[in-house]
Amino acid sequence: MFSLPLVLLVLFINVFGVIGDTPIFATATLHPDSNSSAKGFVIFTQLNPSSSVVVRGIINGLVPNTQYHGFHVHEKNPGNTTNCTAAGAHFNPYMKWHGGPDDTIDQRHVGDLGNIHSNEFGTAYVLINDSIIQLANQTQSILNRTIIVHRDVDDLGRGGQVDSNTTGLFYI
Numbered sequence: 001m002f003s004l005p006l007v008l009l010v011l012f013i014n015v016f017g018v019i020g021d022t023p024i025f026a027t028a029t030l031h032p033d034s035n036s037s038a039k040g041f042v043i044f045t046q047l048n049p050s051s052s053v054v055v056r057g058i059i060n061g062l063v064p065n066t067q068y069h070g071f072h073v074h075e076k077n078p079g080n081t082t083n084c085t086a087a088g089a090h091f092n093p094y095m096k097w098h099g100g101p102d103d104t105i106d107q108r109h110v111g112d113l114g115n116i117h118s119n120e121f122g123t124a125y126v127l128i129n130d131s132i133i134q135l136a137n138q139t140q141s142i143l144n145r146t147i148i149v150h151r152d153v154d155d156l157g158r159g160g161q162v163d164s165n166t167t168g169l170f171y172i
């Protein structure tokens with residue numbers, strides 16, 4: 001079941017470009033929740049329906065240096081609010097256990113994108129190439145959902161934590 005994550009940031013994913021069936025772009029603007037000062041922007045690109053989705057982003061205002069933050073797509077669009085809880089659980093259309101970005105589609109939530117980390121200035125440069133999240137595939141589409149940058153590290157389902165199989169989050 002979904003246990004409440006300790007959330008840091010919210011991003012809202014909105015499609016902004018569809019040209020025929022390719023390429024497809026989407027963007028998400030990051031708003032800090034009430035306990036954060038982090039902000040950012042993420043762009044998703046999928047060149048065609050059978051290609052992977054490249055996720056590029058810059059997030060500022062994180063705790064500097066080697067702070068790993070879970071980075072997941074959550075299932076709902078809660079509107080333009082910074083209430084992370086209202087975004088629901090990890091996006092998990094196939095009802096799988098929590099995993100990491102390198103796991104197969106049977107071993108992770110579709111929304112499991114692992115961790116991002118900040119540099120000495122508190123900035124995270126995100127570059128993720130993922131074939132399971134989709135802009136084109138309806139079932140796996142992350143459009144109109146939410147990305148949450150969590151305060152805490154994601155153990156990728158391997159940590160033996162109580163919630164390792166569900167959210168993978170634990171406090172560092």
Ligand SMILES: *[C@@H]1O[C@H](CO)[C@@H](O)[C@H](O)[C@H]1NC(C)=O
Nearest residue numbers: 006007008034035036063151
């Ligand atoms: C806010 O963040 C601080 C530092 O990470 C943490 O100690 C505190 O528990 C957080 N408060 C809430 C309401 O999440």
Ligand SMILES: *[C@@H]1O[C@H](CO)[C@@H](O)[C@H](O)[C@H]1NC(C)=O
Nearest residue numbers: 075076077078079143144145
């Ligand atoms: C986006 O999601 C919300 C709820 O999560 C839903 O009410 C709304 O109809 C969706 N909008 C589109 C364009 O799919």
Ligand SMILES: *[C@@H]1O[C@H](CO)[C@@H](O)[C@H](O)[C@H]1NC(C)=O
Nearest residue numbers: 029030031032079080081082
């Ligand atoms: C969404 O919320 C953010 C933060 O509260 C605010 O800065 C922004 O103007 C809002 N955007 C819209 C379209 O309402």
Ligand SMILES: *[C@@H]1O[C@H](CO)[C@@H](O)[C@H](O)[C@H]1NC(C)=O
Nearest residue numbers: 078081083084085086087088
């Ligand atoms: C945030 O959303 C959750 C779930 O929808 C709701 O229970 C809670 O009351 C909301 N919190 C605030 C401050 O609106």
Ligand SMILES: *[C@@H]1O[C@H](CO)[C@@H](O)[C@H](O)[C@H]1NC(C)=O
Nearest residue numbers: 051052053054128129130131
């Ligand atoms: C993403 O991965 C695919 C294959 O896994 C590869 O063809 C593509 O070039 C990669 N894109 C980027 C931007 O790294």
Ligand SMILES: *[C@@H]1O[C@H](CO)[C@@H](O)[C@H](O)[C@H]1NC(C)=O
Nearest residue numbers: 049105134136137138139140
């Ligand atoms: C979405 O992907 C799943 C798994 O790869 C596949 O079974 C399904 O047919 C795809 N749906 C569409 C609409 O492409």
Ligand SMILES: *[C@@H]1O[C@H](CO)[C@@H](O)[C@H](O)[C@H]1NC(C)=O
Nearest residue numbers: 097160161162163164165166
């Ligand atoms: C997590 O799932 C695995 C199966 O994938 C199971 O063997 C293990 O007991 C589960 N752990 C917890 C804490 O539920």
